[in-house]
Amino acid sequence: MAGSSVVAWLAGVAALAGLATAAAVTVDAAGPISAEPPATAARATAGTPFITVVTAQPTHARTAPASRASATTNPAKASPIAPCATGRWQRDIEEGLDTLGGYGVVTVDGRQAPNDCAAISAFQRRFGIEPARGQADATTADVARRIVASSTPERRSGCKATAEVTACVDLSLQTVWVMRGGEVVSGPTVMRSGFRGHATPAGTFRINKRAMREWSDPYEVWLPYWQRFVGGIGFHETTTYLHDDQRGSHGCVNLLHRDAVDMFDRLHRGATVRTFGRRSGT
Secondary structure: OOOOHHHHHHHHHHHHHHHHHHHHHHHHOOOOOOOOOOOOOEEEEOOOOOOOOOOOOOOOOOOOOOOOHHHOHHHHHHHHOOOOOOOOHHHHHHHHHHHHOOOOOOOOOOOHHHHHHHHHHHHHHHHOOOHHHHHOOHHHHHHHHHHHHHHHHHHOOOOOOOOEEEEEEOOOOOEEEEEOOOOOEEEEEEEEOOOOOOOOEEEEEEEEEEEEEEEEOOOOOOEEEEEEEEEEEEEEEEOOOOOOOOOEEOOEEEEEEEHHHHHHOOEEEEEEEEEEEOOOOO
16 A cells, blocks of 8 residues: 555544544433423423532533433542541541441441441441442541431421421531421431522522422423422432532532432422521532
């Protein structure tokens, strides 16, 4: 093959490879939907600031909502973490799980053991912490601290719940629970509220709209288990890893899948929502 022909042939191969790569990226970015949402879908009122999770620079580019498995994945999960790894948070986690109970037997001695690892892993799975390998890390310690604090009578009293069904949203601890007749009937569990510039307001509200999933016009994303309680703000299942502290919503209360389903079942249109405290940094 002549020199000029070889060059042309190699250029053609490179061009085809480039097209294949571009095609693969386009398919991945487009995901399962690329057309307009169904006409029958519940749509946000024009101009209503429906919420999706953002970083400091929110994007308005059209992207498909990722599947639950990928949307809630911790970016740090790619880093190898040894199962049952111990560390400076070991005793704090043991004390938290011992106080809460329900996750297995733990020995509060600051040393990792098979029973400790199993209990920590169960706790991590419950609260969507990744990876859930029983490692004694900072995220697990922080979640345990928040859940223990939210379980105290003093913290619960801050909700000022009445006898009717009330969703209590602790913005300071980033937790939520449901009360009825003065008793906690669900939670406490983790949540994520609005970030700087989009703080979730404190106050007393009532749920005024519910949908199994709501389409957000401004951000073009589905909001599963939607329960609106003020303006364009409501409860819904998160679309990203909940424990990424660099993220926040535009005001909504983001929930893990199991908690979004549970709260959708327990609350109703007209149910009271009490938000109190303030998220750090807002």
